[in-house]
Each structure stands twice: as structure tokens, then as C-alpha cells.
Amino acid sequence: LVALQELGPGRADGVTGSTGGRPRQTDSLVTELAAQGASRYKLIRTTSYVKPGTEASTQGMRILYDSSKYTMLSKCVDTTDGSAWSASCTVPLPIRPSGDDEGDRRKATYAKFADKATGEQFYFVSVHLDARHSTDVTVEKTFDALRAAQVKAAIDGVASQNTANLPVILGGDINTWQNNKVGYTAHDVLIDNGFYDTAAAQKHTNLRFTTMNDWRLTLPDPGAGFGSRLDAVLVKGITGASYWENVMEVTDSTRPSDHNMVLADIRLPDGTSGTTTPAPETPAPEAPAPPATSAPAYRPVTPTRVVDTDAGIGAPAVPLAAKGTLDVTVAGKAGLPTTGVDAVVLNLTSTKATSGGYLTAYPTGTARTSASTLNFSTGTAMANNVIVKVGTGGKVTLYGSAATDVLVDVQGWFPIGSDYTSLSPNRLLDTRNGTGAPAALVGATKKIDLTVTGRGGVPASGVGAVVLNLTATSAAGSGYLTAYPAGVTRPSASSLNFVRGRSTANGVVVKVGTGGRVSLYVSAGTHLVGDVQGWFPTGSDLTALTPARLLDTRNGTGTSTAVVPAGGKVDLTVTGRGGVPASGVNAVVLNVTATQSARAGFVTVGATGDARTTATNVAMVPGRSIANRVIVPVGDGGKVTLSSTSQSHLVADVVGYLSN
Template sequence: MYRAAASTLTALGCAFAAGLCAPTPASAASPTAALTAVARTPGGNYHLATPTRVVDTRYGQGAPRGTVDPGEVVKVKVTGVAGIPTTGVGAVVVNLGAVAAKSYGWLVAYPSGQAKPATSTLNYRAGWTGSATATVPVGSDGTITVIAGAGSTDVLVDVVGWYSSATSTQTGGALLDPQDPYRLEDTRYNGGAIPAGGTRVEQFGFYDSAGSRLKAIAANVTAVAGSTTSGYLTTWSGTGTRPGVSTLQYARGEVSPNTTNVPVTYLGVDGLGSSRYSFSLTAMGAGAVNVIVDVVGYYTTAADGVGTVYVPMAPQRLADTRIGLGVAKGKRGTNSTAQMLMPTGLVTTARTKAFVGNLTGTGATKSTYQTIWSGTAPTDSSTINIAPGRDRTNGSIVLTPKSDDGARLRYAVFNQNASADFVIDMTGRFDTSPDQPAGASSSKRIVSHQSYLMPAAKGR
């Protein structure tokens, strides 16, 4: 079940769907003067990588050829590839894929040299092909470890980006402004499905009074149920040659989400002073597919230091309704919201603004969707879609506002239909940049949106 009450911004406002309209951001005035630039510390800054496949066990690329069996370890070299330096790398963002899994199971990605955590990064079932994007701290040898907890499968690992460590000499990194999920695109109500082999260009206005430059968005990209065939989607900047990697694989009749970081192309400034950007969605399958894009953060080169930096952490389990870990035990019913508190030892109440981790939905009695977010306001977005016998994992960036008493940080999970369990694993957090001036705040927001299909190439 997908979220039907979805709406999409157009260049003039928003389009209606099922009688509802998504909140429209306030109109942008001309940007004010940028704050004074500050000396930026490198730790936790995000950097784009050239999207590159570094492991494909079907062909023996980057790992021995053949399926990865339960307990088998694959060490993945992630430094010195795809434009990532050999030193000064704190964590890497990878798209982890399972291909034609032999049986039910899961993969775990974690920093090499550390003990295997009791978490999962990607869950799969027999015959399934799919992926999940994960942010993984890098071991001292420049590698991450992928292990199959159960179920044999071929494995793909694509590099998307990386976070610098405190010892990095790299400049030009971006800070994250995390957001509650905001629906940017839903092709069901805005132009229709992307045809096989087609590319849809998403253009939007972006306002930031500090004068930052957007480098990427963090977004949950979902292939909607109703696609007539299996295939894959690639999200990319739309500039130059499309990368030879996939963002998500989708199966016929299923809802397939994946949260990832999408690079954008700068188009210039419009008449109102807002910067214009674009990115592209390419569908590679035998049939058309509808796509949803929910934005959960903006990566900007904020010279004034306003934003958050990534703090790597060993993967750990925050909540599990099956056993009552971090939340009351028991499946969640229809239209239920579970409010939770972050463990005090894992965050800094004064500086932590969000965490990154995986939401896994399991044991559903009917088709449903689940959403992980701050819990402070309604959202028309979903994080995962699950069904009986079809568990699903997806990563997300989750805002963590202060609790009512100001002593703890909180977040929430919503379950839409019937009953289902959920599991939450944390792999890192985002803290206010140490360079952010006292009292400074972000005003980054999308102010307009339009999209179009690229014309089909003419035959000769």
C-alpha cells in the first residue's frame, strides 16, 4: 500500500490529489547578504563520489565470483576509488544490493576491524532483487565489511559519496540540513509514468538566505506498485553521461523504495533571486513506472558553517517491537504512531539534529506502509511499504527534536494499516557544525517545482 494522498509542487504552487494539497513553502524574497565566511573544519563534511560499482559477485568484480553464503565475509575497498581519497575518509555512502537471492536472509554492512553488529542493512526473500543505501564508517584499512547473516545471494556494492574525517585535507565539502520528509514528486499526479528507457528531469527553485550552493539532496525514491515489469531506476545529476549504476531495483506489482543522496545541477538564479537546480530519473525496464521522490535533506557548501556534520558510529539497534527493545512490545495497528526517545549515550542533546539508520518492517498481516520521522507534524511521505511475507528495509535521515521536557531527543514511527512489527538500526548521527555561529539558523527550502520527460531520441 502506498500513500495515496500525495501532492506535487508545480511551478505555480501545488497540484491536488485525492482532494488534498501538500503544504507549499513560503514564497521567497530576494536572498539577504550571506553571513561572514568562517574557517571550516573537515570532519563530517559530505563529498560527492563518481557513482561507481565496486563489487558485483555475479562477475567476480571486487570480490570472488559466486553467491555470498551465510557467514561469508566480503571486504570492500572504498578508499582510493571513485574519486575518494586514500586517507581522511570517515564514512562512505554505498548502495548495497542483493540479486536473485536463493532464500530469505539479510546483509550487514559495517566498518572493517570491528565486531559484527546485531543489525541488518538489507533484508531479502527467495528470488528477490533489491537494494538499500547505507552510510557505513570506514575501517582503518580503507574497507568496509559486508556479511550475509542468512540466505545466499549475489551482492552489488555501488559507491555514492563519502564523509571526511577530522584528519582530512579535502576542501569543498557540504553540510547537511536535515528535513522531515517532503514530497517533491509523484508522477501518478504529475505527468504520468516514466516510459521504459525514459528520463524525467526534475527542476526546482531553492532558497537559502545564507547564499549556500546546493550539491545534493537526500531523498527517498520509490517505484510505485502497478509497474507492469521489473526494472531499475537511476537517479543522477542529468549532466554528462548517465552513470552505469542503479539507485533501486523494482519488481512488477511491488512498491520499491530506497533513500539515497542525489547530485544536482546548478541552473542559475531566477527573477526572484532563488537558485534553480535539476536532477534526472531514468527508468530502465520493459515497461513504464511511476515514481515518488520525498526529500529528507539538503547538502550545501555553506561557507558560513550553518548546517550539520556526520558523526560515524558503530551500527546498533535502537528499537524492535518484536521484543520490546526501545519501544513497547507488540505489533502496531492501523493508523498508529509509536513515539520513542533516543538513548542518551548515543546523542548530544544540545547538538544532535538527526540520525541516519534503517527502518525494517516485518510480520505484516496486511499490506501497509511505515514512516519514520520526527513525529512533530503530519507528513504525506512513506519510508517503507510492506506486505505479508514481504519484509522491507530502507534507510532514512530522521530529525530528532527535543522532548517536551527538553531532556531527551525523540522520533516516531507511523504504521498505516492492519498490524506489523518494525526494527530500527542506527549507523550515525548529524550534529550542528562546530563552525556554526551562535544564534545562526538555516532557511533552506524548495520554493517551486516543475518536471518534464526528455524527448525520445529519434531513429535514423
């Protein structure tokens, strides 16, 4: 299905005047459709074509659909009978109370459809919001408010017809963008009303480019960041999208529009409309039923910073106070939907701490437990990855035992009903007091086998892997910890690096071994603390692996034998190695270590081919080996990219993967 705006009989290259032998928009569309299947394709024509002498962008809203795959259930008219628009399948949008007239009024077009292969029903909406802008901020605010009112009218109009609460797909030109000087209010209205922006899909192409080309034949490559998205596809009642693309060529001899097409691959949820497939309007060949699929448990997003108390992002520009709490809204942020989020994957960083302490992340609205998520000290930034259940109001709460600035980066999420079961953190191990193991320091080169099933909310059977936060404390010397399934040979991988005199924590995903246990080996004597955060069942989308080393720049594993320079990167092949299959992989779970770092800095891990973000995964400390868990989507060529702001050696061990 395609949401069209400003469709008219003018030249396809957007130039006014005589066609000069060039195809017209409508002619070029009809010709192309005929070449691709002719009568299969139908247009919902509820607003007139763009007419000369009128405001072009107030007209030409259409929905194009493939009638061999979808049945239109709404009784939309096929002609406007010479009028500017038809009242059927159309929502008139508001205009400004002063200074506007009916010539400025826009309309949203909608229709109810059914998928012929599954019977699933949904609404599809095409919108084109007001295009006016002003250099005068006061006037610009009136246009921004108008666009917000228009999109609210459109979704309210559809909601009044959508009594069965079916999924809604909305596509269109919203005529505002992320860094507009007065706001992105129309987009905010959609998010606040439960819509999900498909630009946050697991995989995407050309996200760094703007969607508006202004008829330019060559588009400069910005190299990084996020392009202005005036054109969008958003969904409600559908959990995300598997792919998003800004369809374009950097250099092209023609431009069919001054905007690029935006494409999203969306999967309807099961069971939205029963099992009855409505009869088609006209006989058409039945599309073959698609193979049975299930949505992936984990939804990676482009890593996005939602809180920085040092810079005043997402919270006041003051440190988290000692014994204070901070509620962080994650639902509806960073590409997450406003509802349906069970757990969120965050990277937490402590910086500028006034004394040693710890952070605890837990669901808002629940009692804080004794579990710790991140241990920090003065003079250095420390980071840790956490999977935390989302609580009241779509929020998670951070507690700090000592004053510190906090950075929070969202990296992904698990939907309600996914394979992953998130838990409020529960302590399973503390060798200082005998919880889960004898009350004694774990000796150098020794291991303990920790029972994880049947405890802390983890069931006694059917568990494939557990998510733990492990802490080494009161260490007798510097060393490392390896977490692996009980009953198998210990791998050479490390899960946590620690030093004497400091408590160090790291999150791990570890496969459950013999007797529902996991083994914890330490190279130097230390006390160990372990908190469970959640679990995956056997046969889930997550396949936990015995840790395997994929990268070590010290000896040339996975890349050349060379230190990674400041500002450098490593493109690491992860598919087809270490137990990860060559295809069908959505994301990998890695333990990434920075060692022999020249100075303080950060390591960022992302899908190869994606623009690098400012989010951090590992906070480097000179003279120390620092590790952190990363759940990262797989990018171009089955690779992930590790970027470093400081000279350092990098090590990466794979501990699992999530299937598509």
C-alpha cells in the same frame, strides 16, 4: 598555479615549420600574461625550453604562479645556464635499463609555496611521464612500468624535501588512461601513495570527454561515460576538490595544445604551517583574505560500482555464501582518498538470492552486531542505502545470512573530523522483543515515538539529526512508514514501503524532534526494527527537514502527470523547494520511491548534467512500491535527474540538504 609541460618557442597551434605569422607558444603566453597582470606572474624555469631536434616531451616542464597570491619558498634557479636542466627544484626520472639513453630522461619540477593570505604552505609539482606506447602488449607493459617508476621517483623526490609533511599538489600529463590495455599503473601508484584524483570532485564539467584532442578542431560528444584522462591534477594532504573541469570547446578554430587544460579548485586545509606569513621575494600587492569557509561534511562522488560478485568486479565471481563475509576496500577507490575517510555512503543491492535473508554492513575489524542493513528474498533484486563507518585497512565488511550476489556502489564519503559522527550499527528499536518500545505490533494508522538521543552512541544533547536503518517485518498487510521529528504534524511523505510476508528495510535521515525523539507512523500493522548508524550535530552542514514531497508522477507534483517510460528520465528541481534554499546547496537527501513498475529494473539518481552511471539507487519490483534513501549532489539548474530502466511512476520526498 599552473603545471606546464612541453613549453617551447614553437607555433602555438602545434604545426611544425615556419610560424607563418602565427604566434609562438612563449610569445602567446607572455602576451596574455601581460594583458592579465604582467609582473604578477612568474615561471619556474628549471628545465630548458623545448629545442628543435630533441624529444620535445622530455623538456619544457614549468610552474607558473601568481606572485601576488603566492610566495615561492624554494630556492629555484631562474635559468638553466644553457644546460638541459638545473638540479635545483628538479627530480630526474628513471629510464628503461636497456634501449634508452639520457635523451629519453624526463624531469619533474617542483617548488614549495606559501599562500600570502593565510600563510599555509604546500608543494606544487609538474610532471610529464613517458609518452611511448606499443601495440605489442609485452613492450607496452615495459612502458607502463616505466611510467609507474617515474611518478614514484617524482613523489619520493618531493617527499625527501617535504620533512614537514605539507600538502602536495601534482599536475601533469601522465600519458596513460583508465582503459589502457595493460593498466593505469602510474595513476594507481599515486592513489596507493595517498593522492586523491580531483576528477572525483563534487562538481565537474566535461568529464565525459578525453583530455587529449590531438589538434582536432571538432570533438565528438560521447554522450555518457568517462573520457580518457591522460592529464590529471592530484592532491595529497588535502581533502578532495570542490570543482574539476576539462577545459575545452567542442568546436574551436584553434587549439593551443594537443591536450586540454585540466582545472581543479582546491582548498588548503587549515593549520598546515602555523600563522606566520613569509616575506615575499619582491614587493607585491597583498591579496585580500578570503572569507572564512569550512569544508563540507559530505563529499559526493560520481556513483561507482566497486563490487559485483555476479560479474567478478572487486571480488571473486561467486555469490556471497550463507553466513559468509566479504571485506570491501573503499578507501582509495571510486575517487575516495586512501586516508582520512571516516564513513562511506554505499548503495547495496542483493540479487539472485537462493533464499530470504539479510545483509549487514559494518566496519572491518569490529564485531558484527545484530543490526541488519538490507533484507532480501528470492526472485527479485533489493537495494538499500547505507552510511557505514570505515574500518581496518580502509574496508567495510558485508555479512550475508543467506547466499546472494551483491552489488556495491560508492556514492560519497565523510572525512574524519567532519560534522557527521558514524557509529557501528546499534539497535534502538525492536517491537518484537520490547527494545525501545512495547513488545507489540504497531497498529495500523498508529505511531510510536522513539527516543534516539542518549542511546546507542548518540549523545544526550546537541543532536540535529540521526541516520537510521528502519525495517518493517511480520506486517499484517501492505502499507508504508513515515519517519519524522516528534512533535510536528505528520507529513504526507513516506520513508519505507512494505508488504505482508516480507521484511523490508530502508535507510533514513531524520530530524530529531521534541524530547530527543523521532516519530514512526505506519499505515498498516507491522513490527518495526530500528538501528542507528550515525548522527549530525545541531548547526552542522546537514539541515534536516520535515519530509516534503517534491515529485510524484502520478499527480504531476514536480513534473508532468505521466508514467516514466523505460529508459526515460525526470529532471527534478530540488533547490528553492520543500525547505531547501535556492542556493548554497551541495547535496540533497531524498527518499525515492518506484511504484506501479511494469517490470523489474533500476532507478539511478544523479546530478543533472552529469553522465549517467551504471550504479543503482532503487531496485524496482513489479506490483510493489520500493523506496530507498539517496544522498545526491545538486546539478545544473538546482536539479537532480532520476533515470529508470523500466516503466514506472516515481515519487521523491526531501528530508534534508547539505550546504556548500
